[in-house]
Amino acid sequence: MPRSEALCTNLADTATLSRRLADLLRPGDLVLLDGPLGAGKTTLIRLLAEALGVDPRVVASPTFVIAHEHPLPAGTRLVHIDAYRLGGHEPEELELLGWDHLTGPDAIVLVEWGERIAGLITREHATITIEHVDEHSRRFTIDLPEDWASRRPAIGAAPPAAAGLRPTLCPVTGQPVSPDAPHYPFSSERAKWADLYRWFSESYVVGRPIEEADLDQGQ
Amino acid sequence: MDETGDFALLILGIETSCDETAAAVVSDARRVLSNVVASQFDLHAEYGGVVPEIASRAHAERIRPIIDAALAQAGLTFADLDAVAVGHRPGLIGSLLVGVAAAKALAWSLAIPLVGVDHLHAHLYAAAMGDGSDDEATIAARYPALGLVVSGGHTALYHCASPTQTRRLGATIDDAVGEAFDKVAAILGLPHPGGPAIDALAAEDGADDRAFDLPISRLDRDSLDFSYSGLKTAVLYAVRGNPRPRDRGGGFDRDHRDLSHAQKRDVAASFQRAACRAIIIKLERALDELARSESDERKIAPHSDQRGVRSLLVGGGVSANARLRREITALGRARRIDVYMPPMSLCVDNAAMIAALAHHQLTTHGPADLTLTAVPTTGA
Numbered sequence: 001m002p003r004s005e006a007l008c009t010n011l012a013d014t015a016t017l018s019r020r021l022a023d024l025l026r027p028g029d030l031v032l033l034d035g036p037l038g039a040g041k042t043t044l045i046r047l048l049a050e051a052l053g054v055d056p057r058v059v060a061s062p063t064f065v066i067a068h069e070h071p072l073p074a075g076t077r078l079v080h081i082d083a084y085r086l087g088g089h090e091p092e093e094l095e096l097l098g099w100d101h102l103t104g105p106d107a108i109v110l111v112e113w114g115e116r117i118a119g120l121i122t123r124e125h126a127t128i129t130i131e132h133v134d135e136h137s138r139r140f141t142i143d144l145p146e147d148w149a150s151r152r153p154a155i156g157a158a159p160p161a162a163a164g165l166r167p168t169l170c171p172v173t174g175q176p177v178s179p180d181a182p183h184y185p186f187s188s189e190r191a192k193w194a195d196l197y198r199w200f201s202e203s204y205v206v207g208r209p210i211e212e213a214d215l216d217q218g219q
Numbered sequence: 220m221d222e223t224g225d226f227a228l229l230i231l232g233i234e235t236s237c238d239e240t241a242a243a244v245v246s247d248a249r250r251v252l253s254n255v256v257a258s259q260f261d262l263h264a265e266y267g268g269v270v271p272e273i274a275s276r277a278h279a280e281r282i283r284p285i286i287d288a289a290l291a292q293a294g295l296t297f298a299d300l301d302a303v304a305v306g307h308r309p310g311l312i313g314s315l316l317v318g319v320a321a322a323k324a325l326a327w328s329l330a331i332p333l334v335g336v337d338h339l340h341a342h343l344y345a346a347a348m349g350d351g352s353d354d355e356a357t358i359a360a361r362y363p364a365l366g367l368v369v370s371g372g373h374t375a376l377y378h379c380a381s382p383t384q385t386r387r388l389g390a391t392i393d394d395a396v397g398e399a400f401d402k403v404a405a406i407l408g409l410p411h412p413g414g415p416a417i418d419a420l421a422a423e424d425g426a427d428d429r430a431f432d433l434p435i436s437r438l439d440r441d442s443l444d445f446s447y448s449g450l451k452t453a454v455l456y457a458v459r460g461n462p463r464p465r466d467r468g469g470g471f472d473r474d475h476r477d478l479s480h481a482q483k484r485d486v487a488a489s490f491q492r493a494a495c496r497a498i499i500i501k502l503e504r505a506l507d508e509l510a511r512s513e514s515d516e517r518k519i520a521p522h523s524d525q526r527g528v529r530s531l532l533v534g535g536g537v538s539a540n541a542r543l544r545r546e547i548t549a550l551g552r553a554r555r556i557d558v559y560m561p562p563m564s565l566c567v568d569n570a571a572m573i574a575a576l577a578h579h580q581l582t583t584h585g586p587a588d589l590t591l592t593a594v595p596t597t598g599a
Contacts, residue, residue, distance in 0.1 A: 037455055038448075038456075060390070060391050060393055060395070061391075061395070063394070065236075065309070065310050067595070069595050098311070133462060
């Protein structure tokens with residue numbers, strides 16, 4: 001399973017990471033999120049939801065009702081589950097929860113306290129583990145299924161992280177890239193050229209008029 | 220016929236939105252003839268085994284005996300019912316479906332009207348209807364009202380023009396206040412349920428509610444939304460110290476076992492102060508906001524019959540918290556506004572509130588049809 005790590009020292013960092021992750025997600029995907037109380041699982045899901053086109057204000061914690069559903073712009077669904085109150089012992093627990101009704105080929109499913117039901121899950125899924133580093137910083141460890149790595153980000157992929165090089169996912173191949181990689185943030189020279197080609201062939205476009213401030217980036 | 224000479228309208232209410240399976244019979248939107256909640260009912264003995272906490276199977280197993288018990292306690296049979304109502308939103312879809320299916324089956328087989336009720340609107344009406352001793356006109360005079368629902372799953376503010384005309388002003392953007400109580404109790408190693416445990420600890424002699432400087436969430440200057448996630452995390456750091464680096468095994472410096480009883484008591488009191496303060500700030504903002512819009516309205520239409528907010532309606536399980544009750548009561552006194560908080564049996568999730576509000580929906584909007592579905596989200 002390809003593993004990558006990201007250290008986020010503030011909410012803007014986490015938002016950038018969320019946009020990258022959101023680009024990889026497809027309907028039918030399942031992601032389990034782990035981390036202790038206060039780690040920021042709901043916060044990460046709110047940012048992911050926002051990147052997927054959901055009003056972030058409606059993304060609250062589903063601890064008590066177990067699951068919230070949000071329609072996505074493409075007509076698919078974002079399902080936000082919280083396993084905090086589940087035991088995860090009986091195999092039929094997921095069935096009783098209405099798992100098949102909640103999850104489906106049209107749903108991106110994000111599960112807080114995923115470890116509590118991980119033993120009941122047989123299908124392929126990604127895992128994100130969040131650790132406290134200090135009151136504002138969190139370390140994200142991201143394990144993706146093998147074939148997600150070959151996914152291409154959606155058109156209009158997230159911009160590169162604002163400052164400081166940190167491990168990221170290649171926007172072309174989706175593979176994790178460490179800051180000291182020769183073609184950072186791309187996983188290979190070929191990926192770098194492929195990315196440039198997408199700009200030339202206009203499969204990447206800037207969706208608004210270019211402003212002066214945009215031209216300063218990268219200096 | 221009841222004592223006023225009117226024919227009584229008897230409505231069976233059903234509630235399965237979360238953990239509780241509940242049924243109740245209410246007459247004329249205010250007299251509770253029976254109010255049965257499964258967790259208070261000895262089903263363990265009846266089934267001779269464990270009743271699962273969560274899940275639609277638990278609701279499906281409980282719903283029939285609970286409905287039977289509600290009718291028996293009211294001294295009625297199915298044939299006496301005039302309508303059947305169900306809390307059909309918001310909640311866990313699998314759980315809601317059990318109640319919706321039961322209510323539809325009864326409405327169809329008995330050929331009586333079906334009513335779908337929003338669980339949160341029902342919590343607000345539970346506050347207005349009081350203990351059953353008030354007449355219809357007295358209850359109607361409590362509107363327009365500012366409504367607050369505080370529970371494990373919800374924290375929301377409403378403007379209520381009438382029992383059936385509500386407008387949501389704000390809600391939590393992350394954790395509900397009751398969830399914060401439960402999670403802070405877990406951080407402190409207190410027994411479940413967390414709300415009463417924190418309430419009791421914070422009320423002990425010597426508790427210092429300013430011992431820990433915890434954040435009171437206000438959000439934007441005129442926001443009527445709530446946020447409890449930051450407060451929960453601040454309590455975590457107050458109790459557990461700093462995270463340890465990964466090469467030292469991760470985790471935190473300490474946990475609740477390293478705190479003295481006095482320290483835990485002070486954390487509980489400081490948390491409760493911050494949690495309640497945030498609610499009072501939002502109630503004050505909402506009252507100011509509604510007063511402002513009312514005075515604007517009067518400038519445009521001097522003879523408008525729009526009236527100011529007459530009362531404050533508070534529902535949901537967290538309204539049992541002693542400090543919150545005290546602070547809301549004080550706010551009501553300062554603002555010269557009547558405060559209504561239901562008795563405990565109507566604070567927690569129950570079906571009496573569903574049946575009671577259904578009466579108003581039925582008389583103002585008419586019945587739902589058999590296409591009524593379970594909806595996971597709340598309405599306006």
